[in-house]
Amino acid sequence: MSDPRVIGAEAIEDARQRGRLIVEVMPGDIVTALAKETAERLGLKLVDGPVEMPAPVRTDGITSLRRVLYRRSPKWQAPSRTPRKARRLGKLALIGAGGVGGNIAHLAAMQDMAEEIALIDIAPGVAAATALDLNHTSGITGAGGRCIGGETLDMVGGAEVVVVTAGRARSPGMTRADLIDVNARVIRQAAEAIRSEAPNAVVIVVTNPLDEMTVEMLRATGFPRERVLGMAGTLDSSRFRNALAQAAGVSPADVDAITLGSHGDEMAPISSRATIKGRPLSVFLSDAQIEACVKDAITGGGQVVALKKSGSATIAPAHASIELINHMRGARTGHVPVSVMLQGEYGIDGVVLGVPAHLGQGGLVKVEELRLTEAENTALHAAAEAIRGRLGL
Structure with missing residues (x-):
């Protein structure tokens, strides 16, 4: 039996980067408190070992060479990007229920990625109508999450992830930079609600100009950089x-x-x-x-x-x-x-x-x-x- 190890946060992060979902803990191993916290944050499981591993598939040299040559041929096909088993969100909030926000809600509902999806839009009835429309699809898709919609920003309350798409869109001839002043006001209003109603949320900014609006969201929420991201x-x-x-x-x-x-x-x-x-x-x-x-x-x-x-x-x-x-x-x-x-x-x-x-x-x-x-x-x-x-x- 190998000597006991001290499993720290670095080992957990290394396992995540290698695409692993579990970390094997052998008898006698010491797992630090920070490692446990990191594993929970990254969605990895600490499993008591030894874990029985499947027997390796043995391939003869001729077959291996054939596979290498096939991969190098023009008929090579990329591996399938099959979705992995994932953690389900408790609540996803979308500030802006227009074209981007409505499509995000649709995709999220189809993947059943959250127990609740909240759509928020200042246009009367738009968010509520989209939420109801999505709920009507559940009889076909079987998705268990529920959608709600309204006009008030306090609906972000309790969200794990908030996606901000609200703001003016570009017109022909406009650059994204032309939208800085008008959309900065929208971001500040959203940030105020997120800071008070969803203080632990991760914010994804989609509003243009995206990089500049992500800076504005960081300033207005006071959140650390880890929890304010821009989709670009x-x-x-x-x-x-x-x-x-x-x-x-x-x-x-x-x-x-x-x-x-x-x-x-x-x-x-x-x-x-x-x-x-x-x-x-x-x-x-x-x-x-x-x-x-x-x-x-x-x-x-x-x-x-x-x-x-x-x-x-x-x-x-x-x-x-x-x-x-x-x-x-x-x-x-x-x-x-x-x-x-x-x-x-x-x-x-x-x-x-x-x-x-x-x-x-x-x-x-x-x-x-x-x-x-x-x-x-x-x-x-x-x-x-x-x-x-x-x-x-």
């Missing part, structure tokens, strides 16, 4: 993957790519780390095609605004918000791009920026610092300075 890179990365898949003629599931920086003209799609079927972009695309995909990701939101004439994207931002919540409740693992207040990571301090991060029950767990090219690192710092300038920091 998740959406921008999805647009980048879609553009790459279209250009290469493959399924988006075959593409792994991430976009960092600001949610605007200064966003930085990271081409150096992007892959198609596990291989560098240059295997499938020319430099000109890659540059066109980068431009498509940056202008993707504006393309939707130009087509709609009034309003901006609603479906993709809702899916991106759901992905962040799924990372927080353990349905997804690994890092995900999200806007957070940086404290020295990537050499940037005191500004909110989209970076890869690990999320848990309490929000931000850790910022993942990727190795970037000099040009990509320069673009990230340029985005930080642009946000500072717009906020007068």
Whole structure:
């Protein structure tokens, strides 16, 4: 038998990053109080060992080689992104029940991710009507969660997660920065209610301009950076993957790519780390095609605004918000791009920026610092300075 171990918080965080759901505690092992607290926060279980492990599947060399060659072939398919068993939220609150908020509520109800979903909107009857409409679907979906809707911000009371989508949307010709003054007032009103009625909630900001409004939410709530996140890179990365898949003629599931920086003209799609079927972009695309995909990701939101004439994207931002919540409740693992207040990571301090991060029950767990090219690192710092300038920091 091996010597007893001291299991600390670092071991728990390492297990989470490796995608594990349990931590085996052998007889004689010492588990620190901080490790127990960390495991509960991240949704990991401490299980008394020894845990009986399944016998390893033995594969002969010929079969292994065949699998490697198949993976390298053009017919290779990415592994299925099957959702993991996840923790169910007690209450999810949505401030704004319009296009984005309504779609988030729909997706959350379909996944049965919360016991209660509260929709709040200043437009009389809109939130209540959407909530009732969603409740009517339960006879088909079998979802057990209930939706409620109303016009008062005190309905955020008791929420574990609050998603803020309220605010004015862009019109053709407008940049996200044009919305700073008008939407900052909306954020401050929401923050006041969240601070008093849901003081332990994690806040996800979707209102544009997203990075600037995330800073405003941090200021107004006084919450630590771990509990105020901005949904940006998740959406921008999805647009980048879609553009790459279209250009290469493959399924988006075959593409792994991430976009960092600001949610605007200064966003930085990271081409150096992007892959198609596990291989560098240059295997499938020319430099000109890659540059066109980068431009498509940056202008993707504006393309939707130009087509709609009034309003901006609603479906993709809702899916991106759901992905962040799924990372927080353990349905997804690994890092995900999200806007957070940086404290020295990537050499940037005191500004909110989209970076890869690990999320848990309490929000931000850790910022993942990727190795970037000099040009990509320069673009990230340029985005930080642009946000500072717009906020007068």
